[in-house]
Every structure is written in structure tokens, then in C-alpha cells.
Amino acid sequence: MKVNTAIQSKRLALLGDLPRFQSVLHVGRPNVGSRERLLERFNDMLDRRWFSNDGPFVQEFEAKVAAIAKTRHCVAMCNATVALEIAIRALELTGEVIVPSYTFIATAHALQWQEITPVFADIDPATCNMDPRSVERVISSKTSGVLGLHLWGRACDTEAIERIGREYGLKVMYDAAHAFACTHRGTMVGGFGECEVFSFHATKFINAFEGGAIVTNNDDLATRLKFMRNFGFSGYDKVSYLGVNGKMTEACAAMGLTSLEALDEIVVVNKTNYEAFEKYFSGLQGVSLIRYDKQEHNNYQYIVLEIDPEAAPLNRDEVVDVFHAENVLARKYFWPGCHRMEPYRSLQPNAYLMLPNTERVASRICLLPTGQTVDAGMIASMAEILETAFQFSGEIKDALGKRQK
Numbered sequence: 001m002k003v004n005t006a007i008q009s010k011r012l013a014l015l016g017d018l019p020r021f022q023s024v025l026h027v028g029r030p031n032v033g034s035r036e037r038l039l040e041r042f043n044d045m046l047d048r049r050w051f052s053n054d055g056p057f058v059q060e061f062e063a064k065v066a067a068i069a070k071t072r073h074c075v076a077m078c079n080a081t082v083a084l085e086i087a088i089r090a091l092e093l094t095g096e097v098i099v100p101s102y103t104f105i106a107t108a109h110a111l112q113w114q115e116i117t118p119v120f121a122d123i124d125p126a127t128c129n130m131d132p133r134s135v136e137r138v139i140s141s142k143t144s145g146v147l148g149l150h151l152w153g154r155a156c157d158t159e160a161i162e163r164i165g166r167e168y169g170l171k172v173m174y175d176a177a178h179a180f181a182c183t184h185r186g187t188m189v190g191g192f193g194e195c196e197v198f199s200f201h202a203t204k205f206i207n208a209f210e211g212g213a214i215v216t217n218n219d220d221l222a223t224r225l226k227f228m229r230n231f232g233f234s235g236y237d238k239v240s241y242l243g244v245n246g247k248m249t250e251a252c253a254a255m256g257l258t259s260l261e262a263l264d265e266i267v268v269v270n271k272t273n274y275e276a277f278e279k280y281f282s283g284l285q286g287v288s289l290i291r292y293d294k295q296e297h298n299n300y301q302y303i304v305l306e307i308d309p310e311a312a313p314l315n316r317d318e319v320v321d322v323f324h325a326e327n328v329l330a331r332k333y334f335w336p337g338c339h340r341m342e343p344y345r346s347l348q349p350n351a352y353l354m355l356p357n358t359e360r361v362a363s364r365i366c367l368l369p370t371g372q373t374v375d376a377g378m379i380a381s382m383a384e385i386l387e388t389a390f391q392f393s394g395e396i397k398d399a400l401g402k403r404q405k
């Protein structure tokens with residue numbers, strides 16, 4: 001049920017009018033499947049008194065995720081960050097691993113947390129995904145692997161990355177946090193590289209409150225991953241590996257299963273919203289919507305605008321300020337790039353020299369809300385906000401200038 005209403009206003013909150021939306025619109029507002037099914041599952045769980053440790057809901061969730069990803073194995077975890085850490089450890093990556101800087105900080109932290117240096121590769125500005133040519137440029141004698149990313153659900157160039165992996169003897173895995181239920185050249189994301197990691201965080205289109213999963217076709221790896229997420233236990237009183245507690249709870253799996261049942265419905269909502277963004281945001285000067293290839297399966301989880309500061313009357317930061325004043329909490333995923341955040345900024349102060357496309361793209365991107373809590377009327381209002389702001393760009397710049405003083 002959508003409860004937010006757009007207030008009719010000709011002007012803008014930054015220019016003294018009321019915000020266009022009564023309550024805040026978020027990027028990543030959780031989608032909710034059937035409440036009845038969720039509560040039924042909670043009751044089952046309470047009756048069973050089985051709350052964690054490879055319970056029946058977790059096993060069912062794993063089977064369903066593996067079926068969608070078309071992989072032999074799925075190992076559910078408490079979140080994608082821990083899943084990345086465990087996958088990196090299970091693959092025995094060491095020294096340096098190549099990763100895009102243009103990602104959520106968790107991708108880089110999962111390496112650094114285990115004292116592996118993330119070496120940042122640049123992106124291809126046409127796709128915003130890691131550029132294989134840049135990967136090849138930063139390979140050193142210490143490189144043990146490549147951690148690719150399917151940004152916003154659009155798959156990276158797995159063929160080129162895996163060719164490089166084979167040529168240089170590097171292990172390849174993917175952060176597929178955004179790419180659950182997406183395809184790459186008609187193949188489901190999940191089976192690329194040694195393994196892929198999904199996120200089922202509250203803000204993802206399919207959520208398990210918190211959750212993650214590693215999918216793989218490698219039987220030995222799957223066995224190791226299962227032990228490692230449970231302190232390394234391979235039987236009662238028997239520990240065979242170094243492990244951690246990465247287990248998904250039954251409550252999270254119950255939510256995950258309920259979300260999965262609503263998957264088709266949520267994709268339709270996201271796709272319909274995306275098409276409304278295409279319609280209402282076309283023709284705005286200097287603004288382009290990042291496109292999804294309609295030949296592929298997409299989850300349409302992210303609505304991404306690129307603001308060209310040379311062509312648009314306002315730059316990206318000004319656009320974000322305009323939206324925030326109207327109660328639209330636009331986000332800058334992923335500004336300023338991991339290399340500009342600690343500890344990497346201090347550890348690798350010159351990394352930016354190799355990352356010109358990352359720097360440029362990160363300064364132009366603005367994400368807008370979508371999902372079940374957003375509809376076409378709201379999208380039309382968001383477009384109208386931007387159109388009006390462009391019309392009064394001089395006054396907006398003055399207002400923002402005054403605010404900063």
C-alpha cells in the first residue's frame with residue numbers, strides 16, 4: 001500500500017516551499033511479501049523450536065536460491081559481507097586481489113579484513129563495470145585473484161575477466177550482491193567464476209531482513225563453505241577448518257522464502273517503475289537513465305541517473321540536495337569510490353591516478369527510490385521536481401550557496 005502523497009507545488013522546498021512529499025522516500029525501502037505467509041512461518045518456527053544452525057527454512061531457502069541461480073549449491077549466510085569474507089578464505093586468496101573501486105565498501109573491506117590488499121581496477125564508463133583492460137594493468141606477482149562485481153545487477157564482462165584469470169593463473173569470484181535473478185547473455189548470474197555472492201539485505205529487491213548466500217558449482221568448495229560458516233565444525237566435537245559464525249537464522253530464511261514467493265510480482269513493480277522513469281525523465285537536459293538490456297532478465301532494483309555537469313543546469317550534488325529538500329532521499333551509490341575511503345585513502349594515496357573513469361562516474365551518479373513503495377505518480381513528481389529545479393537553477397545555486405555560509 002502506497003501512503004505517500006505528493007503535494008501540489010509549483011516551486012521547490014529549497015526555495016522556501018513545502019517539500020513535495022509528506023514523508024521520506026528511500027532508496028532501498030524494503031519490499032514485503034505476504035504477511036500471512038511470513039507469520040505462519042514464524043509460528044512454525046516457534047513450534048519447532050529450531051531457530052538457527054542449518055534449519056529447515058534455511059535449507060528450503062538454499063534449494064530455491066540454487067534453483068533460480070541454476071547452480072548445484074547455495075550456502076546461505078548471515079549477510080553478503082560475511083559471505084564474501086568466507087568465500088575469499090575458502091578460495092585461499094592471499095596477497096593482492098583485484099577489485100573495482102566503484103562498489104559498496106563491503107567488497108573491498110571483505111579483503112582488507114583478512115589482510116589481503118584490494119588492488120583497485122578502473123571501470124568502463126560505458127557499463128560502469130570493471131574494465132578487464134584495467135584488471136590486466138594492475139596484475140602483479142602478488143595477485144592471487146580477481147573479485148568482480150555485477151554493478152546494479154548488470155553483469156560485468158565475465159568472459160574477459162575469466163580469460164585473464166586463466167591466462168595469469170588467478171582465481172575469479174564475483175560479488176553478485178545486486179544481481180540475484182539476473183542473466184548475462186541469457187545465462188543466470190550465479191555460476192560464473194569459482195563462486196558468486198548474493199545479498200538479501202533489507203534494501204535488496206529480495207530480502208531476508210539480513211542475509212547473503214554463496215552459490216557455486218564446485219562441490220568441494222561448497223563443503224568447505226558450509227563448515228566454515230559454522231566455526232569449521234564437520235561433525236559433533238570435530239572441527240576441520242578455521243571457521244566463523246556466518247549462519248543464516250530461521251527467522252531470516254522465513255522472510256527470504258516469503259520474499260522469493262513474491263519475486264515475480266516485485267520484478268513487475270520494479271520494471272513498471274523503471275519504464276515510468278524512462279518516460280518521465282527522458283528529455284531532461286544532461287540527464288540520462290542507466291539502461292537495462294531488455295533482452296536479459298533484470299531485477300530493476302536500482303534507478304540510476306547520470307547527471308552530466310557540462311550539459312545539465314545543476315550538477316549531481318546540487319540535484320541530490322534538491323531531492324533531499326523534497327523528502328526524496330536520493331543516494332550517490334557509490335561515491336566517492338572505495339579508494340577515497342579509509343583505510344584505502346591512507347594506505348593507497350595515489351590509487352586515484354589509475355582510476356579516472358571511477359572518479360568521473362562516481363561524481364555524476366544519483367540513485368532514486370523504486371520498489372513497492374513507489375508508483376508512477378511519485379515518479380512523475382520526482383521528474384517535475386528536477387524539471388522545475390533546472391528551470392530555477394540560478395536561484396537553487398544561490399540558495400545552496402547561502403545555506404553553506
Ligand code: T4K
Nearest residue numbers: 026027028029030079080081104106177199200201202203
Ligand atoms: N556488495 C555490494 C556491491 C553491496 O552493495 C553490498 C551492500 C554488499 C556487498 C554487502 O551486502 P550485505 O552485507 O549488506 O548483505 C545499504 C545496505 O545496507 C547494503 O546492504 C547495500 N549493499 C548498500 C548499497 O546500501 P547503506 O549504508 O547505504 O544503508 P542505509 O542504512 O543508508 O539504508 C539505505 C536506505 O534504505 C535508507 O534510506 C533507509 C532505507 N531502509 C533501510 C533499512 C535497513 C529502510 O527503509 N528500511 C530498512 O530496514 O547500505
